[in-house]
Structure formats: C-alpha cells, structure tokens
Amino acid sequence: MKKIINTPETVVDDMCSGFVRAHKDYVSLNEKYRVIYRKEINTKKVNLISGGGSGHEPSHAGFVGRGMLDGAVCGDVFASPSVMQIYNAITKLESDKGVLLVIKNYSGDVMNFDGAADMAEEDDDIKVEKVYVNDDVAVTDSLYTVGRRGVAGTVFVHKIAGAMAETGAELSEVKAVAEKVIANVRTMGFALTSCTVPAKGEPTFDIEDGDMEYGVGIHGEPGVSRDKTVSAAELAGRTVKRILEDMPIERGSDVAVLLNGLGGTPVQELYILYNEVADILENASINIYFNLVGNYMTSLDMAGASVSILKLDGQLKQLLTAEADTPALKI
Amino acid sequence: MKKIINTPETVVDDMCSGFVRAHKDYVSLNEKYRVIYRKEINTKKVNLISGGGSGHEPSHAGFVGRGMLDGAVCGDVFASPSVMQIYNAITKLESDKGVLLVIKNYSGDVMNFDGAADMAEEDDDIKVEKVYVNDDVAVTDSLYTVGRRGVAGTVFVHKIAGAMAETGAELSEVKAVAEKVIANVRTMGFALTSCTVPAKGEPTFDIEDGDMEYGVGIHGEPGVSRDKTVSAAELAGRTVKRILEDMPIERGSDVAVLLNGLGGTPVQELYILYNEVADILENASINIYFNLVGNYMTSLDMAGASVSILKLDGQLKQLLTAEADTPALKI
Amino acid sequence: MNTLTLEDVKKILDITADTVLENEKHFCDLDAVTGDGDFGMTLAKGFKVIKAELEDSDSEDVGGLMKAIGMTMLETCGGATGSLWGTGFRAMGKSARGKQEIALSDLHEMATSFIGGMQKVGGAELGDKTLLDALIPASETMAKDAGNGLDIAAAMKNACDAAAEGAEKTKEMKARKGRATYLGERSIGHPDAGAEAISILFKAVNDKFFC
Amino acid sequence: MNTLTLEDVKKILDITADTVLENEKHFCDLDAVTGDGDFGMTLAKGFKVIKAELEDSDSEDVGGLMKAIGMTMLETCGGATGSLWGTGFRAMGKSARGKQEIALSDLHEMATSFIGGMQKVGGAELGDKTLLDALIPASETMAKDAGNGLDIAAAMKNACDAAAEGAEKTKEMKARKGRATYLGERSIGHPDAGAEAISILFKAVNDKFFC
Ligand SMILES: Nc1ncnc2c1ncn2[C@@H]1O[C@H](COP(=O)(O)OP(=O)(O)O)[C@@H](O)[C@H]1O
C-alpha cells in the first residue's frame, strides 16, 4: 500500500485536523464527533448538513462555507458516521429556520441520518428535513430495492440548496429546491484502477491493465460491467448516452456538467474527457451553461471519473451561479 | 497504461481544447501555437507569460486570469514548448509596460524562452524580461552546473508577480518581486509511484511497493535517494528539515506553505501531510500566514507530493492575498 | 437454569464482545465478498467500548444495561451496523425495563424487540439476505420453546441451531437490503456476513455460557 | 567530388531526415537512460516536417535552405533540441548565405557555425557530455582535411570516424549540460543520446551519399 498516512487508524482524525488547519478561516472542528462546522454559525437561516464516509475528499467538508454547507460529518473511511455524530451536528447547527440533511442514498447513511434526525426532533424539538441524493444511473432500480446510490451529483445539491438557504428561504423551500436538483441530476462513472482502503491495505478489487470497471460506485462497489478500456471519445459517448437514456434532455436545453475525478486521475485526463463530453452535448444541441472539472467526489486513490449532468431551469441557473465561498469551491 | 485519452499524439491538443471549453469565460486558445491567453488582453499592464512541458496541470494554463498569468504556452508532455510557440505568445501579449517570462529552470525551457525573448526584442522591439524559478532543494548546486530545477514554487511566483502586475507596476518592479519570491521559496518533493508518459506507455521508473523516490523531479527525474516509505510525520519532518537547512527561517517569521499533490495523490493524504507540516512549523514558532493544499504542479499520474515554503515580508503577504480569479486559483 | 440474573446477562454480553473481537477479521472478510468489508471493524469498534463499559456499568436492571449499550453503539459505530444494532439494543432496553431477572419468555420478548428495532430503521424482512435471516428463526424457536416450558439452556441450544440454519440459507438468497444489493444476482452463492455473525455469536454464548 | 550542389545538400538532408525517422525509438531509448526519453520524438517531429518541406523548397541557395530548416525546427520542436538544432541550422544559414556550391572548407565553416549556434544557446563545451562531443571532433578533422586538400568524400569518412569516437568517449563523461546532469555521477557509464545520434547521422550520410 502506497499512502501518505501515519496509521490506518488515524487517517480520518489526521485528515480532519489538517483540513481545519488549512482552512481555519472557514471552519472549525468538533474533534470528538468529527464534525466540521462553518466558522460563524447563522441561526437565522436554514442550515445544511451533509456527510458520510470519509475518503471522498474534498466532499463534504470542502464545501462547508458561505453559500453551500454549514456542517459536514465525517465517518470512518467509506462508513457512514454514527447517529450520535450526526445528532451532534444537528444540535450544534440548530436554527430558527430548521436544518436540512443532504444524505447520499446508502443504507448506512440513510439509517444513521434518519436516526439522528428522529432524535433531534423528538428530544430537542429541532425542525429537521431530509433529502436523499440518488443520481447514479449505473445501478438501475429494477436490480434491487434500496434505490440508486448517491454520488457526485450531491455537489450540485450542496451548491444549489446552499445558495437557496443563503437567501433566507424557509426550510420547505430549501428542501424543495434540493429535491428539484435530485430529480434533474444523473451521474455515471467508471474506474481504471481500484481504490485501496487504508485499513485493508490492499486494492478493493483486481483489475487487469486493459480493463475498466464501468459503472463503479464511489466505494469501489462493482459496476454494471467489466469492459475493455476505450478511447476518451467512446467513453464519453457511452456515458452521456446512458445518462440521456435515463433522463432525456431536449435540444436547446441548458445543463450543468460536473466532470469529476475519482482521486487518482490526473487533471489532464479530466479535461480530455470534458472535451469529448462537451462535443457530444454540443452536437445534441444541449448547452453547457455551467461546468466543473476536477476532484469533487473522490474514491480515495481510484483512477477514473464520473460525468454528472444537471438539467437547469431559471431558478437552478441563478442559484448555481450565486456566490459561494468554501475551501473547495468558490464562485 | 491506464489513461483517459484518445491517442498519445493528441493528448495535449485534446487537453487544451477541453480546458478552454471548460473555462471559456477566462481564456481563449491559439490552437496552432498552443497558447492559452487571457480572454481580455490588457496592453497597459506588464503581461506575464509562463509555460513549459504539459503534464503539470493545472500548471500553467490554470493560472491564466486576473491577478496571475496573462498567457501560458503548452509544450508536449514534459517537453519545453518551441521558440516559435513562445514567440507567438510574447507578440500576442505585447504591452506598453513590457512582458515578463516566468521560466522553470530546465535547459530546454531556458533555451526556448531565451530564444523567443531574443527574437521578440530584436525583431519586434518588445520589452521582455525573464525570471528563472529554481526552488527545488532536492538537487544541490554542487552536483551539476545547470542550477536547480524549478518546481511547485513557481505557483507562488505566478501569484505574487501577477498581483504586482495588476497594480500597474513597471516591468522592473514586477521582475524584482518575482525574483524576491524566487530567492525566498524552496521546495522538496517525493514520489510513491512513477508517472507514465502517454507516448511511452510505461512507467518512467520502477519502484517497489515499500519504497519511495525521495527528491523526485516533476518529470519523474531521479531524486536524491530511493528510501523505504515512512509515516506522514516522518516524511514531513525530513522534508521540512531539508528545506530549512537550505533556507533557515527565524522563529516568529511568517511563511506561506504549498502542499502540492503530484497528480495521483488523494486529497485526503495531502491534508494528512499538511497536518504534520503545520505541526512542525508551529513547533518551530514559524507562522503559516497562507497555505494552499491541492494539485497545483503535477507530474501526470504520479502519486506523491511536494512541500514548498515561502518566506514572507509585508509586501509578499499583501500581494499573495490580493484578489486572483483564475480557473485553478481564486483568492 | 430458568432465569438469567443481571450478572448472567453481563457475562453473556462479555462473551459476545470477546467473540466479536476475535472474529473482527473474519467478519470483515465475509462482508468483503458481498459488501464493503468493514462489518467486523465497525462491530468490533462498538464492542471494544461495550466490553470496557460492562466492567463499571452502574445499570441496575437489564433494561438499563441494554439501553446503555444501544447508546454506545449509536455513538461509536457508524455504517449500517451502528444504527441497526444500536436501535436494536435500545429497543431491548425498553422491553426489559426494570427487570432484574430474565425468563425465557422475557428473552424471547427481548429478541422480538431487537428484531423490531432493526426493522424499524432498516425495513428488512425475512428472506432479504440480512442478519434477520438468522435472528428471526432463532427468536421463533425461543417462542415455541417458551410455550413448551423448556429451560433456557435447552432453548438456547435450539436457537443456536436455528440461527446456523438461517445463516446457511442466506447463501441461496439474492440480497434485497444493504450494500450487497448492488451485486444483484451476483450476491447469490455467498452467505450474508451479518447472518453468519449472528450464528457465530449464538454458538459462542451457547458453548461458553450455557454448556 | 570536390563540391556539393544545392541538390546534393538536399539529398544529404533527406538522408538525414530518413535516418532520424528510422531511429526515432532508438534515440528515445538512449535519452531515457540519462535524460527524459523524448529526444528521438522531438527530433523526428522536426525532421518529418523538414522532409516534406524539402520536396517543394523554393530556397535558391544553401544558406536559404538551412535558414528555413532552422525556422522549422524552432517552430516544430520544443525541448532542448528545438532550440539547439534550430539555432544551429539558422547559424549555418548565415554562414552559407548566397552559396550555390559547397566546398570542403565551406562545409567546415558551416559545421563551425552549427556548433557556435548551439553553444550560444546551450553554453556547452567539449567534455560536457553533449552532442558537441561528437560534433566538435568531426568538425576539427574537416578543418585538417580541408587544409590537406582532401576531397569531400574522404573527409566525410574521417569526420564520421571522429564523430563515432567522440560519441564513444561520452560514456566516460559526467554530464554537465542537459537533463543528464540531474543524474550526477550516475550519468557515467552511458553514452550521451545526442552524441550517439550525431554519429549515427554522419554514418548514414557517409554510407548512403558518399559511398
Ligand atoms: N436494512 C438492513 N436490515 C437488516 N440488516 C441489514 C440491513 N442492511 C445491512 N444489514 C446487515 O448488516 C451487514 C453489513 O453491515 P455493515 O458492514 O456495517 O454495513 P455497511 O458497510 O453497508 O454500512 C449485512 O451483512 C447485513 O446482515
């Protein structure tokens, strides 16, 4: 295992500590519960909390700041944070307007965030609403019963719901716009190499040199197929096609694209893939109104990428381009 | 080789095209000469040009924008751009106040930038000044005669000289502050894995699982030693020590730190290393006034990192934190 | 033996904790086949704390003890496990509130609550390829044996067999809850990690406490 | 043969281009040992264009042809090679300006200019482990042979041997210019890629044009 760490046991604590030191103007840390809060807590706006397993950096702590999240809860690597960690974040970020939890749709996350929300509502009378992001088109609903996974599209939810909350909107309005994003965003990803979980010390899956795992999950879960690697153009074509099959987009529409690196992919390759995605969308007369290219929702050191497409209307456009000032995204 | 590309031959063109599409509000591209210019060229300020081989993304094109560079010239992967590419950038960015070339100290870059500068001065009477960045303390001067290599510290030169140029300063002043940065910045890096140049298709060097190349160059050049991997704390200790041996820093001083990923290193690990670097500097009563943690000067898909430390005075502090709005750095 | 005292329950929990800690890697390996390989780690993280807390627990009844354990799990363990087991223990806490002695019928009621708590948060049914496929059959034999007036040790032996049988059956199931669902058809052929763990824990308690 | 015509020079350049293209990988491999492995690629990139341009070149004298080639290299090739060779060719262009025929003494003057151009931009001396360690000895034999009145073909044979000998000697040198310097002592034992290339190009021109 090739990692810059101290010990597998201290990875998350060391990372949280380094993160907060690097961004001390933005955030502070509750060490015990591993919650990263906005430096100045505003109790007059809807506060947004997200989180999940660690290993997806800069998600989610990187998006804590003005115009996006108010708190991020850091679980162990690839494991949902506990109920009490999340509960602690909710009570700390209690606000007159209420709290919105942005949850990636994984059983563990759902159970723990739900449990924490119940506790905060029942024990502390805090208004809590929840949204579940399920943008991954790799796994289709027919295959299973727990619903789609939440992946990189979550970043758009943070951005847009965060901008809405910043306007002083009510909890119901912020939740509604978050759900609008969720209804309109789809993601498809693939891996060229496996990630290596520090505690395990070995790659999560084996993969030959000429192969890729198409539709991989952000924890190294298996995808839809093990395929031969193909050119960036073909990869983009297949990926956009799968997204558009699931969510048709009319000619002339405006969209946002997130070309997301999974952690071990060079920036160079992300731009090469973006170039192909942009080509395809242009040819389909779909207009890329906004884009992000970079590492936003990673899977440790995995080489690979995901493409997220969000259909935009006037409201989403305005909120997407509204000011944001966070460690990992500044608009 | 595991890469998201079309063909090794088209890597740089595809990347440039994707980059300019993704950041069309910031930059435009001269396709023939692979020069990425600022969208609006200001002929009343000193214009800054940098560049070099590709494969170091987001360097240098990512820093083209307000408060940093005005142009970036993209060579082939790890090969300096040609004289004519650079000459084209200079003539395009000709300004009343002159042009400053920020050159990483590699023979190829130096020769080609020098040649282009001569041509622009002789044929077109353009005022051109040059600075050579040589921050890498891995290679000491005694070993060879071409001087130290220029690596991640270059980003600080872009930031500070760019901010100075934005104030309307004269060419001599912008050059002077760039040289002040160069005199006060040192970098040390290491690799856990090799990079793979697309045209070659195989790793540049072999490295065992428990080993690291300490002092590696950003093109995969050999470092000072092949060592066993150590903990993040020990790595940080050794690295900071080497920098401080070369450039002693008094207790109570203010510095800027760039914790730079080499392309294949997860963000998580960069924060873990930053945490250790911050610890060491704190213990030495050196104050981190400013920091950057992320992929700024990469080496394709290499796993590894570098630490840059810049000694600050009042002027550098002010210029470092002055506004910047570029695709890869916003302050 | 017809009832368990608070001390007995603590001893059983201590055996459970030891078994979890001994099997940490094994449980991870089981989870790695169909899930993400962290089940043993997560469970061990919780039971390490529980073992320490058992020593100086000031709970005065079985309910209080169970509730405290539930809180510890909700605090210490993330993942599906933290929420499922934490809620399960808290539900047992409610059902055993105020009890100093536990009869077989109480034990069955506690098992029912444990299952109910897990179902409340996880929504799984029998046959979804989860730990419930070991737990539910075990709980059902207890109900039957309680009705037939068996003593606890004998009932425990039966529960143990039922759990093992239930865990074995998960091999043929296609996962419909938990991470294994992402495998779809490919989950068939491997047992569920949680169900296997339940079976192993039952066996350890039976061997080390009741035999 | 006592002079070369413009057509002869073009033929020689065409052979040079072919040899570069044939040896692209070999030159890269040589550079990979002590440098960054792109030397063959960079040189080939330039000579591919040069070969095409030779066909419909409208240069009316050897000087014009050399200057055009120099500009092509400065435009097409990056790396140390683009600047060194481009400047070298441009310097030859100046020294052969207006010439339709090239005597051995002219050839030596051109070689001197080529070397001078490279030294202007690269600052290397004999013994720095660069292509100059093959070029300078070759150029020096030409001076001697011109003084002794040898014909071009015979002089070329001697130059060829001198270049080969010079390239061979670079094995024992420690690099003081170019990327190989980062290797320090470790550069010793391997020949310089550029010097080897010069020797190979001299040999090809000798074999295919003068023999
Ligand atoms: N919804 C559920 N209901 C009951 N048991 C479940 C459920 N989801 C998962 N499990 C059980 O939990 C085990 C995995 O636990 P764990 O590894 O902690 O989960 P994860 O890594 O997915 O968060 C599975 O083997 C299964 O027995």
Ligand SMILES: Nc1ncnc2c1ncn2[C@@H]1O[C@H](COP(=O)(O)OP(=O)(O)O)[C@@H](O)[C@H]1O
């Ligand atoms: N300063 C110099 N002067 C003369 N020749 C040089 C110099 N630097 C490098 N060379 C020659 O160039 C060759 C390498 O060329 P190339 O691979 O294009 O350079 P790089 O990859 O370093 O930019 C070396 O083998 C050497 O012969």
Ligand SMILES: [Mg+2]
């Ligand atoms: Mg997990």
Ligand SMILES: [Mg+2]
């Ligand atoms: Mg090179």
Ligand SMILES: [Mg+2]
């Ligand atoms: Mg698991």
Ligand SMILES: [Mg+2]
């Ligand atoms: Mg080279």
